[in-house]
Amino acid sequence: MANTSPLLALASIISSGARTLDEAYTQRGFSFPSLNEPFQPGPLDNDKDLANTTRLIVAAAxxxxxxxxxxxxxxxxxxxAVYISSSLGFVDQTNIADVLKDKPQGVHINDISAKVDVDAVKIARILRYLATRHVFREVTPNVFANNRVSSFLVKARPFDELKPGSLTKYNGAPAAAFVGHVADEVFTSAVxxxxxxxxxxxxxxxxxMAYKTKKAVWEWYEEPENEWRGRRFTASMKGAGDHFPPSIFTEGxxxxxxxxxSVVVDVGGSVGAVALILAKAFPHLKYVVEDLEPVALDAQKFWAIQAPELVSSGQVTVQAQDFFQPQVVKQASVYFMRFILHDWPDSANEKILTHLRAAAGxxxxxxxxxxxMPHACPDEAGPPPPPFPLLANLGLPIGGFLTMMDLQMLTLMNGQERTFTQFVELGARTGWKFEAVKPGILPAFVFLPA
Structure with missing residues (x-):
């Protein structure tokens, strides 16, 4: 492989991958989805082998x-690239993708303008910028339509209900919620x-620094004027969470x-959705769902609807617990957490893990x-290397997303995504000895008391 031209090797990955995708769709009697058409769920969307092929194509491209x-x-x-965020923020704020919904022939900028009450020429400039980057398409001069990408910005509620500051605007629209979140408070903060x-x-x-507040972003979302932003963030995160199948937690x-x-404590478990998955799969265990008091109150409502019998039988307990304070459940068999550590800097995580270590048996x-967080270079502790000459973290499809999330954590909470070594070292500093990690789309680290 050392004698292979990197340029030709990259071209080969793209061409062979494209053939694989095309043949897979042809064998099922389908054509590969067109970029010009709005997205429609397909039978091969969740094919794991094709997903890997797609990642290689994108990385090589x-x-x-x-x-x-x-x-x-x-x-x-x-x-x-700031103009991408600001332009996406504009079309989300004005609900232009919703104006174009079910209009494959496109809509003239004057008609879009009349609908959203924004200058037509500026609308054209924003949409042309995005269409040039394959978000929306310009059908004829100044006539725009949704394409496969922009159709993800269409919201679930009727256009007339998409008012600024609406608490329900983003219900059922996680992609639009993510765009709105990033193009608003994240964009403002990132500078x-x-x-x-x-x-x-x-x-x-x-x-x-951007908002001149000492409050954590979670507290800021609780302010009356920011409640709609908090709802938008929740809708965005729910969409992200839907990508993780229950098997991640049951098999991790x-x-x-x-x-x-045996007692299993869901630390910072929100309403306990994952604890519910585990309780159904492993009924021989007892579960304690912990979060701050306002969330714990929501959790009680969640369990009263989803599985009241598990609470009444004592199999599941919901309680208020700040993980920055001493853990009240002593010597549990397992303390588990998900997407907690990446929210915080090391100094905060050391407090969280030290409290758990003090309570552990x-x-x-x-x-x-x-x-x-995978390195962009080869790493003995990392996964097997991808085909030559791709980056070790696959660039955009894997490393690109995680490095973006890393800066997102830095921006909002001074948190971070961590490498394998950083997780092991964080455990060691807080009295936890690394035992094993199960790799996957959401790895599971297992630690023992040191």
Whole structure:
């Protein structure tokens, strides 16, 4: 492989992958979906083998672009990428994708303008910018339609109910909610990343610096004027959570090995949706769902609807618990958490894990479901390398998403996505010895008391 031209190797990955996709659809009697048509769920959308093929194509396509074009062109493409966020934020705020819904022939900018009460020429400029980047399509001059990408911005509620500040605007529309979240408070905060890194001026995160508040973003969302943003964030996160099948949690740890009546504590478990999955799969265990008091109240309502018999029987307990305070459930068989550690800097996580270690018994296990930040270079602790000459983290499809999430955590909460080594070291500093990790789309770390 060392004698193979990187350029030709990348081209080969793209061409062979494209043939694989085309043949798979042809064998099922379908054509590969057109970029020009709105998205429609298909029978091969969740095929794991094809998903891997797609990731390789995307990784190679981005790498071949960076390889063949002049470096100056790449810099001139990346530096003004702020316009992508701001343009997507504009079309989300004005609900333009909803105006274009079920209009495959397209809608003229004057008619869009009349519907959303925004200058037609500026609408055209924004939509043409996005259509040039394959979000929306310009059917004829100044006539725009949804395509496969922009159709994801269509919301679930009728257009007349999409009022600014509506608490229900993003219900059932996770992609639009994510765009709105990123193009609003994240975008506003991200411009402060350089200043915060160089001189935080006492602020915990770029978000705090941008909005001149000492409140954590969760507290900020609880302010009356930001409640709709909090609802939007929740809708966005629900969409992200829907990508994780229950098997991640049921198979991430050997729950069957625990003795009858063993106590499992869901630390920072929100309403307890994952605990519900585990309780149904492993009824021989007892579960405690913990979160802050307002969330715990919502959790009680959740369980009263979803499985009241598990609460009345004592199999499930819901209680208020701040994980920055001493853990009240002592010597549980398992303390587990998911997507908690990435929200916080090391100093905060050391407090969380130290409290759990103090409460642990000699046989307690700590199970952490969280993403692993892969290096862009080969790493003995990492997964098997992808085909030559792709980056070790596959670039955009894997590393691109996780590095984006890493900066998202930095921006909003001064948190971070961590490498395998950083997880092991964080455990060691807080009295937890690394035992094993189960890889997958959401890895599961298992620690023992040191």
């Amino acid at each position: 981005h790498q071949i672009i960076a390889t063949v074009r002049l470096p100056l062109d790449t810099i001139q493409d990346y530096a003004p 402060h990343i350089p200043s915060h890194i160089c001189d935080p001026k006492g602020y915990e995160s770029p978000f705090n 740890f050997d729950w069957k090995s625990l003795k009858e009546g 000699p046989d307690t296990k700590l199970v952490v479901f969280d993403s692993i």
